[in-house]
Amino acid sequence: MLELRGVSKTFGPLKALDDVSLQVSDNVVAGLIGPNGSGKSTLLHTIVARVQADSGQMSVDGTDITTMSVPQRVRAGLSIKFQLPRIYRELTPRDNLLLAAQRAESLGSLMLSRSRQRLQLQIDETLERFRLADVGSRAAGALSHGQQQWLEIAMAMSVSPKVLLLDEPTGGMSPEERAWTGEIIHELSSRCSVLIVEHDLDWIRRLCDQITVLHQGRVVLTGTPAEIERDENVKEVYRARV
Amino acid sequence: MLIRRPRTTGVPFWAFPLGTLVVLLLATAVGEYQLSVLTRALILGLLALSVNLAWGYTGIFTIGNAVFFGAGAYTVALLNTRHGLSQLVVLLPLALAAGAAVALVLGLFLFGRRRVSEMYVALVTLAIGYVATLAFNGWSAVGAANGISDIAYGVIGSFQVGGGRPIYLLAVLVFVLGLFITAWLAGSQFGLVMKAVRDDEERAEFLGYPRARVQVLVFTFSGAMAGLAGGTFAMEEGFAAPTTMSVSMSIMALLYVILGGRGTLIGPILGVALLEVAGRAVQDRFPTQWPIIISALLVLCVLVLPRGLAGIVGRLRRRTGPRDSSGLEVFHA
Numbered sequence: 001m002l003e004l005r006g007v008s009k010t011f012g013p014l015k016a017l018d019d020v021s022l023q024v025s026d027n028v029v030a031g032l033i034g035p036n037g038s039g040k041s042t043l044l045h046t047i048v049a050r051v052q053a054d055s056g057q058m059s060v061d062g063t064d065i066t067t068m069s070v071p072q073r074v075r076a077g078l079s080i081k082f083q084l085p086r087i088y089r090e091l092t093p094r095d096n097l098l099l100a101a102q103r104a105e106s107l108g109s110l111m112l113s114r115s116r117q118r119l120q121l122q123i124d125e126t127l128e129r130f131r132l133a134d135v136g137s138r139a140a141g142a143l144s145h146g147q148q149q150w151l152e153i154a155m156a157m158s159v160s161p162k163v164l165l166l167d168e169p170t171g172g173m174s175p176e177e178r179a180w181t182g183e184i185i186h187e188l189s190s191r192c193s194v195l196i197v198e199h200d201l202d203w204i205r206r207l208c209d210q211i212t213v214l215h216q217g218r219v220v221l222t223g224t225p226a227e228i229e230r231d232e233n234v235k236e237v238y239r240a241r242v
Numbered sequence: 243m244l245i246r247r248p249r250t251t252g253v254p255f256w257a258f259p260l261g262t263l264v265v266l267l268l269a270t271a272v273g274e275y276q277l278s279v280l281t282r283a284l285i286l287g288l289l290a291l292s293v294n295l296a297w298g299y300t301g302i303f304t305i306g307n308a309v310f311f312g313a314g315a316y317t318v319a320l321l322n323t324r325h326g327l328s329q330l331v332v333l334l335p336l337a338l339a340a341g342a343a344v345a346l347v348l349g350l351f352l353f354g355r356r357r358v359s360e361m362y363v364a365l366v367t368l369a370i371g372y373v374a375t376l377a378f379n380g381w382s383a384v385g386a387a388n389g390i391s392d393i394a395y396g397v398i399g400s401f402q403v404g405g406g407r408p409i410y411l412l413a414v415l416v417f418v419l420g421l422f423i424t425a426w427l428a429g430s431q432f433g434l435v436m437k438a439v440r441d442d443e444e445r446a447e448f449l450g451y452p453r454a455r456v457q458v459l460v461f462t463f464s465g466a467m468a469g470l471a472g473g474t475f476a477m478e479e480g481f482a483a484p485t486t487m488s489v490s491m492s493i494m495a496l497l498y499v500i501l502g503g504r505g506t507l508i509g510p511i512l513g514v515a516l517l518e519v520a521g522r523a524v525q526d527r528f529p530t531q532w533p534i535i536i537s538a539l540l541v542l543c544v545l546v547l548p549r550g551l552a553g554i555v556g557r558l559r560r561r562t563g564p565r566d567s568s569g570l571e572v573f574h575a
Contacts, residue, residue, distance in 0.1 A: 079448075088441050103450040110434075
């Protein structure tokens with residue numbers, strides 16, 4: 001479970017996050033929506049320590065992560081897929097997944113390649129599950145945009161997270177790819193909590209159990225998709241878009 | 243955007259024993275002068291491998307590996323001339339340890355606290371090389387600018403590893419050891435982490451890897467290899483001087499890697515072969531014009547072959563059939 005209490009972040013005169021509190025329970029798919037510049041990506045980056053919060057507290061499964069470094073937060077159970085795919089383009093998808101899957105091993109064990117064979121089966125299954133089996137041995141940079149997005153989601157899942165953060169996971173995808181990505185995220189939520197930043201409101205409404213609306217760095221409302229749809233304040237934020 | 247194919251380590255497993263055999267057979271086929279050129283090339287090749295491990299595989303742009311080389315050379319020189327130590331099984335591990343120790347301290351300073359840019363690493367290592375050379379130039383206890391000479395040949399047991407073939411074989415041994423360690427690390431699962439840190443160190447952290455520990459570790463390995471090369475160099479040349487740790491020595495090692503192709507096993511070997519062996523032939527034939535010829539060749543290579551000579555080997559290999567792996571097949575076929 002991910003819990004944020006009173007998280008704030010200021011960039012000069014701009015209050016990017018203002019007393020944000022949020023809770024994502026186990027096996028819940030939560031959406032984070034809001035107009036451009038509302039602080040969605042800043043919030044994700046604050047959760048993973050890419051941006052340091054000025055105040056507030058954050059915890060994963062009850063463990064306080066507020067002062068932890070990036071690798072410590074990953075070890076505590078956080079994993080992120082960035083807005084633009086950040087895969088290792090010169091490595092193969094297979095090696096990208098191995099990198100993610102082997103991260104719990106000690107450096108000494110990695111030098112002796114102790115877990116390479118053991119992880120192959122898991123990697124084969126992941127490639128198959130994410131429709132990447134046919135391209136598993138190509139350079140990852142040569143994959144289509146959608147495939148790169150899937151590869152990064154697969155990498156983020158391969159570190160066995162407790163909380164999966166997805167920053168616009170369907171950006172640049174076709175409607176068919178979007179629908180399939182929704183299915184796979186729904187499936188992944190049986191293993192962890194998922195927090196998604198996304199602009200496609202129809203897609204997120206269909207997928208999420210809970211949605212939080214951010215506006216000018218503040219939480220407008222957290223509720224079910226139906227509650228969000230009915231709320232006048234949210235309508236005001238989005239006007240006719242919801 | 244240009245999508246490049248996965249990098250390969252460039253050579254299949256069978257090339258290692260075959261290459262070692264060829265290099266060993268050369269000892270019986272060439273004259274004394276050529277043998278001394280080859281010995282020097284192998285030792286500098288090990289220095290190039292140390293730069294390649296740090297820069298080519300892990301993205302640590304070091305222009306200071308000659309400092310570790312010099313640490314190894316001075317360790318051997320001091321122990322040999324001041325304490326009469328000549329057992330190579332003691333001297334060379336100590337040279338290796340000296341290079342590793344200096345690299346460890348510098349690595350902790352460079353990478354211990356936060357992510358730093360390649361340019362920062364380049365400038366700091368460059369400055370360290372410059373300061374070390376200046377310091378040793380003025381330090382009378384280590385012979386100042388003259389360095390330490392009259393290093394006696396080392397021994398293994400009661401066998402003296404003297405000039406000519408014995409020191410050549412020693413150079414082959416340490417070079418093959420360095421090559422084996424590089425191939426092992428690059429081909430291991432740890433090698434993937436090295437490449438991840440090289441290509442996007444922040445992403446590596448987001449996968450949970452301790453970026454600083456990886457960089458310090460690889461930098462220490464690199465220093466150890468350079469220290470071993472320096473110790474062997476002191477034995478072969480019979481002296482250790484501030485020039486062994488100079489900036490120009492570091493840049494030379496960098497040039498071997500740039501010319502040969504960084505991040506490949508074969509690259510530093512090709513770079514050293516061209517500059518030290520073929521370059522020496524050019525030097526003999528054109529005694530006054532050779533610096534211009536070599537410099538022009540280097541500029542041409544950088545412009546035309548951004549991936550070095552190994553890039554040509556890679557292209558030729560791809561023409562004979564598609565190869566899609568990331569090169570981890572070395573030792574792990």
